């Protein structure tokens with residue numbers, strides 16, 4: 383895509399205005415507008431970063447600096463699904479690496495790589511705040527898949543190939559019996 | 568130590584279906600504390616609210632355990648500048664997964680607590696900063712904020728009192744360091760999350776140079792409880808010097824991992840064996856990391872009679888941190904574990920300070936060598952020496968947080984580390 387073709391739609395520009403209204407400076411909206419851009423293009427490669435900078439009337443160098451600092455921004459194109467496998471502390475001791483290696487074997491790629499069909503990218507990531515539901519992974523900066531086993535991973539891959547993402551899973555405290563009952567109804 | 572915990576009923580996340588909806592929250596006395604303050608502005612002047620919260624000694628649940636009310640009292644007198652409350656929902660300390668439960672199951676308790684804090688400190692704008700990975704919880708929480716606006720608890724002229732308080736939710740994009748309070752402020756300003764040199768402290772010069780207080784989500788969720796029931800009541804829950812309900816996140820090798828709410832000062836053994844159902848596969852307990860990666864690991868034999876509160880954990884040789892407890896069984900490879908911890912800190916160091924940037928890198932490198940069986944005994948002393956060179960010399964506490972686990976894990980499991988080294992010496996020779 384050439385730089386000229388990149389542009390936000392009116393709806394996106396409206397959303398950007400709503401974001402800007404939360405902060406006293408345009409600069410403060412940088413992270414959020416990078417998110418808007420990533421949702422649209424699936425990545426924030428340099429030309430997309432430039433669009434963000436120009437839209438917010440900020441130096442391009444500032445936006446490049448921010449985009450490179452934060453790990454959730456994709457600075458390169460990724461597969462349709464990015465599988466972020468946590469191998470940090472609790473996940474490490476609960477088999478996070480087994481899950482990662484299983485995925486690598488199944489998809490024939492290593493962490494950091496994308497399958498040839500462009501379907502999957504695997505990444506090894508730090509704690510995602512789901513330590514009690516380890517091992518786990520996150521799908522493309524979105525939904526969490528918890529308490530993984532190899533079988534669950536296989537099923538997940540199968541479903542994703544069909545375009546079916548896992549649903550948000552509510553983790554009710556074990557003490558909260560009434561809530562659990564309600565959830566199961 | 569708390570003994571009668573079996574009859575404890577959760578207060579932060581009570582067992583009430585649909586409590587995340589504002590009508591349900593209101594039915595259960597929700598926003599009563601905030602209304603009470605607004606209805607009795609003389610009894611509940613800003614100073615009195617701060618004093619009550621200070622007397623309750625709500626210890627910061629973000630890791631440092633600082634008295635919330637005392638922190639509020641550091642805000643300067645109002646002047647022409649805007650004033651901010653920045654709520655820390657970055658929740659990135661490995662082993663920690665509690666604040667997301669508040670967003671999901673009782674967001675209004677937190678909103679109410681933040682409102683009371685904002686009132687007490689004459690804050691104009693509340694920012695709620697949530698880690699980017701929690702986007703599903705951001706969406707859930709944003710709905711709650713919308714409801715609170717619709718009901719008139721937020722915005723202009725709140726409940727007809729003439730008080731204006733805005734609440735804006737925003738989120739990060741993946742960086743542990745944005746949980747450090749000034750890293751978070753930088754991120755809120757739309758920049759890289761580089762922690763700031765202190766002083767000046769945020770109360771003097773925080774967001775855009777204006778007075779700002781930073782509190783953790785769970786900390787603020789405790790505030791309505793204090794206003795509703797009083798500081799004395801709050802002080803009666805938990806351990807001496809560490810009070811109130813705590814969300815314990817229990818993970819690792821237990822049968823029933825998860826978040827549990829019990830008073831501060833819970834006996835560690837009760838939490839592991841009764842609450843979390845004991846060690847998986849009937850294995851023996853080897854060690855516990857009591858409150859997130861940064862808190863020093865304790866061997867099983869160091870846990871006898873220890874409870875989850877700052878005094879008891881300090882005496883045992885560790886810290887409460889975030890109460891994210893990682894339980895480790897007899898098969899845990901402490902060398903692998905420690906290497907992975909140093910990998911985390913190296914990855915997350917923002918790189919501003921040389922001792923941290925270089926130090927975390929070296930810790931990881933040397934531990935990788937040991938893990939791969941290529942280490943020598945003298946490497947262990949090199950590691951210990953590096954930890955003293957990293958400590959207390961940096962802009963923020965990440966370098967300390969990286970140094971402590973290395974020092975304590977090696978000292979407390981020295982045999983295991985030496986064994987890895989020795990074998991390699993034989994193998995090489």
Ligand SMILES: Cc1cc2nc3c(=O)[nH]c(=O)nc-3n(C[C@H](O)[C@H](O)[C@H](O)COP(=O)(O)O)c2cc1C
Nearest residue numbers: 627628629655657658659746747748782783786964
């Ligand atoms: C490296 C580092 C990471 C931190 N991460 C978090 C975090 O994710 N969430 C949090 O509430 N506090 C975190 N803290 C602590 C904050 O700096 C700050 O003390 C806290 O948010 C204050 O709130 P409290 O007093 O209510 O606990 C971190 C501190 C450091 C040094």
Ligand code: SF4
Nearest residue numbers: 917919920923961963
């Ligand atoms: S101690 Fe480390 S993380 Fe903290 S400011 Fe310095 S380099 Fe950055």
Ligand code: FES
Nearest residue numbers: 468473510512513
């Ligand atoms: S360690 Fe994997 S989610 Fe926390």
